[in-house]
Amino acid sequence: MSAAAPTSAVATSAVPERVLTVRDLRAYYRTKYFGISREVRAVDGVSLHVDRNEIYGLAGESSCGKTTLIKTIVRAIRPPLDVVGGSVTFHFAGRDRDIHALSERELEGIRWRHLSYILQGSMNVLNPVRRVRQSFVDFAHRHIGKPMPEFLHQVESHLSRVRLEPATLDAYPHELSGGMRQRVTIALATVCRPDFIVADEPTTALDVVVQKDVLGMLREVQQEIRSSMILVTHDIGVHANVTDRLGIMYAGRLVEEGRTVDVIRDPRHPYTSHLVTSLPRIGDVTQKRGLDGAPPNLAAPPTGCRFHPRCPLAMAACRVEHPPMVDVAPGHRVACWVTAPPDKPVALQ
């Protein structure tokens, strides 16, 4: 296959190359019915970056804003969702592009070629009345720009990467098992060798055995084509096995971020430590506790640190002001007044 991005394909140097920078992103759902306006702050001031050849994990429970965040990152936004502030900049093929400033036409040039997407629930992605081959043509043919026989040959050789036979191309989605369909969507998302892949709960609907299998292939393909990835899932076990860095979201904000090993072995934010310690493990019979209270309503989030109503360590300061992200170790940032007090404030991004 010809090189996808001539300048970036050779970047193996020690200095990591940024592929995505998100700065202070705010995305709200705004509705106005019968004169009552409502604003749901689903993503409220998130900053993060992803380097080349890196898998960035995003964890958090449902309605914490992780899906809204990635929708905003790939600019799949529709009213009532609206980007209120901040920027999302991709660095593809040596050029910086603010995805929200691009024209539709420029966006079309980026989609699938540089930026692709693996959705939750693969059965919803593949057209049930079209054969897999036609789905590949629909999704990828125009982006690859090769004559059809050559394109199909490339698809076949790409399918073998996820261990699917060429005969799969002639099947309809309902003829394939859940694991095979998810492998087809992985192949679809990676056939153009994109620089960046966004995977939203790619294995949540799959069984444990198939899940491990699919995650292994996803990682293999990602390493081979050297793309970067954001992997969203609420399953800490998946993050531990697949991601390089991990960000924990709570109520629309990033509360902790660091290398996956550091975040899981040495969690600093009380929410992260709860997530990690409350997981039952085989061989562990100690009593585990759920967290009291319910996830906050993002239309009227708690003041100060959004976790304080459920936090075992909450102090008076937590109710007043949201804690800034503070470096606690190289590359490990935490937003908490108690465990990471900003004695020597470090301005981050």
Next chain:
Amino acid sequence: MSAAVSPLLDVDRVGMTYAVGGLLRRRGVTAVDDVSLRLESGSPEILAIIGESGSGKTTLARMILNLAKPTAGTIRFRGADVIAIRSIRQRMDFMRQVQPIFQNPFEAFNPLKALDHYLFISARRFAGARGRDDFEARADKALHQVGLSLAEVKGRYPHELSGGQLQRIAIARALVSSPSLIVADEPVSMVDASLRMSIVNLFKALRDELGVSIVYITHDLATAYYISNRVLIMQRGKAVESGDARAVLDNPQHPYSILLKSAVLSPDDAGRPMSRAGSARPPSAHSISNAE
């Protein structure tokens, strides 16, 4: 009925074959094949049924709940044949004692009905409650058993509550009739991570404090290890391994159980590179062996 002697639930070599296809190309799909299990009365316990999707877990649950009729074998509840239930009275009596909890609390409740409605209906039909005060007293009692109160729930609709709270209400609804057996089909898979353990702990409390036996259907080996007394591992409709939960999951014997255990992704694996894909895979017809 001789409740003291006969087991609470005795599932004896049940099988379920669904017929698929039209008139000319009819064939049978065996969802459950020759599965036996038994819950003793007097010693409440949690029995976990573990398996991947398509292994027949839910079909087995539906048969225990008398929602599907097995094509082979018998199911006895307190000595009485469940399949032979004919009259409405028998059926109501069975439903009073055996209650279900479903996977997705958002789908289990009608979004247009207030949640207390479900509790009142259950109180009227299964607990013989009469009059508004009696309904409310019973609903409140059941809600207290799951850590809620009627004041919090009354007049509220499903969209106003979180998944964890809804699942608690589903459990409270099941408790209204003081059942002796609860069949819970994947009860925590749709509940948020921070609330999941409180639901799981609730099942433990139901067993230890209220003496309710629970059939806990799951694909999550870790929670099964955490709460259950015994496990039954199913593969393609067959029970492949069963026994004491901790003994089986600490040291599985059947190749499928070993495979299941090896596929559990633990947070303790952080920092260790994932084993190559395919190492944990069963030989499969549609995989090509060109791994590397």
